[in-house]
Amino acid sequence: MIYTILPTILLVLASFAPSTAISPEPKISASIAYAEKLESTVDAKIEMAYHNLHSSKYALPKLESFTEALKGYYTLKEKGLIKKEILTLIDFSLSANTKRLWVIDLATGDILFHSLVAHGRNTGEEFASNFSNASESFKSSLGFYSTGEIYSGKHGMSLRLDGLEKGVNDNARARGVVMHAADYVSNSFIKNNHRLGRSQGCPAVPAELSKEIISAIKDKSCFFIYHPSRVSKFGIKSIS
DSSP: OHHHHHHHHHHHHHHHSOOOOOOHHHHHHHHHHHHHHHHHHHHHHHHHHHHTSBOSSSOOOOHHHHHHHHHHHHHHHHHTSOOSSEEEEEETTSOTTSOOEEEEETTTTEEEEEEOOOOBTTTOSSSOOOBOOSTTOOOBOOEEEEEEEEEEETTEEEEEEEEOSTTTTTTHHHHTOEEOEETTSSHHHHHHHSSOOOBSSOOOEEHHHHHHHHHHHTTTOEEEEEOTTOOOTTOOSOOO
8 A cells, every 4th residue: 555655655756846947037037137226226326427527617528428438438348448547538429619529537536628529521511410431532431440649730739540340440540530629619600600520530629729629638548520320330238
């Protein structure tokens, strides 16, 4: 009799034992939840950094452009493509008649400069809308750059730029896309012409600020030209 009942008891006991089989679904759900948590943490860190910028003297950039810029900055810093804790952000979604260039010291949160900046003559009138990496296009190129060396050219003290995004801006040095001073980047030009002057594709800045800005950002700092039509490949999901 006992030999007949024993298998039944063992079967019942086995049904109450914890299963050793692992369903893949909880792992997937956990991974998704973890990724979402990481992304949320990154956004929170960026928003905190944004609100901690020292902005009593200057207006802040838009959070959207700053977020793109900071994510790319950390990626480039990790890859060793930039060395300084300086970020130059140009927001080409804004009118050329407004100050749309910021130079930010990310070590202190200080906004060092907030300035007018030109876009290429074939990129648009008051608003930038057409971009190119091609030589002789006279258009601006979007994306991330590493600042290069200073040299003296036809516009005086100028700064070379190395585009870091293949097919987007990596032809910048060959094209001669540099930062330089320009008389047409001024409030007086806007007043007389109803818009800022335009370059041949260079991010030209006011003559009275050019030397200070160039000196501050030279030699492998992060330089980013933003437009909402394009998301850079250097965006990241986590910041250490």
